[in-house]
Amino acid sequence: MAWVLLMRAISANALGLLFFAFVARSSFALEDVTRDVSAIIAPVAAAYEKIDRELATLPPPASVSEELLRLCRLDQEPRAAYLQIDFTALPSDLSRAAFDAAQAVIIPRDAANITRLKELMPADGWFTKSEYGHEAAQAAWLVVQHAINTEPEFMKDVLVRMERLLPSGDINTEDYALLFDRVAMHEGRRQRYGSQFICRDGKWVSYPIEREGDVESRRRDMVILGTVADQLAVISARGCAGNFSKPLPE
Numbered sequence: 001m002a003w004v005l006l007m008r009a010i011s012a013n014a015l016g017l018l019f020f021a022f023v024a025r026s027s028f029a030l031e032d033v034t035r036d037v038s039a040i041i042a043p044v045a046a047a048y049e050k051i052d053r054e055l056a057t058l059p060p061p062a063s064v065s066e067e068l069l070r071l072c073r074l075d076q077e078p079r080a081a082y083l084q085i086d087f088t089a090l091p092s093d094l095s096r097a098a099f100d101a102a103q104a105v106i107i108p109r110d111a112a113n114i115t116r117l118k119e120l121m122p123a124d125g126w127f128t129k130s131e132y133g134h135e136a137a138q139a140a141w142l143v144v145q146h147a148i149n150t151e152p153e154f155m156k157d158v159l160v161r162m163e164r165l166l167p168s169g170d171i172n173t174e175d176y177a178l179l180f181d182r183v184a185m186h187e188g189r190r191q192r193y194g195s196q197f198i199c200r201d202g203k204w205v206s207y208p209i210e211r212e213g214d215v216e217s218r219r220r221d222m223v224i225l226g227t228v229a230d231q232l233a234v235i236s237a238r239g240c241a242g243n244f245s246k247p248l249p250e
Contacts, residue, residue, distance in 0.1 A: 036094055036098075037094070037097050037098050037101045038101075040085060040090070040094075040098040040101075040102075041085070041098055041101050041102045041105065043081040043082075043084065043085075044078050044081045044082050044085075044102050044105055044106065045105055046081070047077050047078040047080070047081040048074075048078050048105070048109060050077075051073055051074060051077050051078070055070055055073075055074075058070075064120050064127075064132060064136070065132045065133050065135075065136035066136075067116075067120060068117075068120065068127065068132065068136040068137075068139040068140050068143075069135065069136055069139050071113050071116060071117060071139065071140075071143050072138075072139030072140075072142050072143060074109065074113055075110070075113055075142055075143045075146060076142060078105075078106065078109070079106070082102055082106065083238070085098065085102065086238075086239065087099055087239075088202075088239035088240065089239075096242075103149075107149050107150065110146040110147075110149055110150060111149075111150045111151075113143050113146070114143065114144070114146070114147045114150060114151055114154060117140060117143050117144065118154065120140075121140075124161075125161055125164070125165065126140075126158065126161040126162050126165055126171060127140040127141075128165065128168075128170040128171060129170055129171065129172070130170050134172075137171065137172065137175075138172065138175070141172070141175045141179070144158050144179070145179070145182065148182065148186055152183075152186050155179065155182065155183055155186070156183050158179065159176070159179050159180060159183050162175070162176045162179065163176065173221075173222040173223050174222055174223055174224045174225070176222070177192070177193040177195065177218075177219070177222040177224055178193065178195045178224075180192055180193065181193050181194070181195045181196045181207075182195075182196060185207050188246065188247065188249055189210075189249055190207075190208045190209055190210040190249045191207050191208070191209055191210070192209070192210055192215075192218060193209075193215065193218055193219055193222060193224060194206055194209050194212075194215045194219065194228035194231070195224070195231065197231075197232060197235050198244035199240030199242055199243060199244055200243060200244055201243065202239070202240065203236070203240065204232060204235050204236045204240050205232075206228055206232060207248075208248055208249050209228075215228060216228070
């Protein structure tokens with residue numbers, strides 16, 4: 001999958017500000033907001049419950065590849081429900097509260113997925129296409145994207161492992177490139193392949209890119225489908241709320 005979900009972790013400051021905003025309301029208003037938030041994020045919780053029930057009926061995975069595919073379902077199907085929530089259509093306080101509540105459901109499940117992924121991971125290397133299959137390797141890559149919320153150093157470790165395998169052709173070069181950009185953005189460096197976007201003043205914009213004039217050539221080298229502009233057009237179809245608050249790299 002060529003896109004990366006742009007998720008923000010819940011920060012202690014954000015929760016503190018949210019609590020302060022709520023206590024200033026009447027108790028009736030607080031009850032209203034709590035009820036509204038529960039209704040808004042209900043599809044996310046329901047998606048987890050549904051897949052938990054389905055997986056519980058299955059026999060144990062017959063292989064690591066099969067378990068990776070199940071982990072990917074746990075990672076992606078609730079996010080499909082999450083992406084149906086239009087936070088930009090909500091009042092700002094309700095949008096913030098709903099976003100934080102959704103993350104409070106998602107992030108612990110991400111952490112559990114990452115824990116299991118680490119247990120399945122080869123001692124020295126990554127899930128190669130030849131040994132695990134293309135779909136399972138892609139599934140593992142999708143799961144590791146969300147280590148950014150709980151274990152960003154693990155994401156960096158995976159990037160190093162993937163880089164060692166680039167000459168072999170046994171990993172997806174696009175997966176490596178997108179993970180490279182994700183790690184760079186987390187560390188406050190310019191991205192290299194133009195795959196990451198941030199919300200600024202209500203619009204999606206590209207996170208700063210190193211040597212931007214050469215970015216399309218680098219994307220072609222890594223077999224990344226489409227241009228930065230193409231990718232921006234796709235993500236811009238979904239509104240963005242809030243503002244990226246971290247300092248941008250020079």
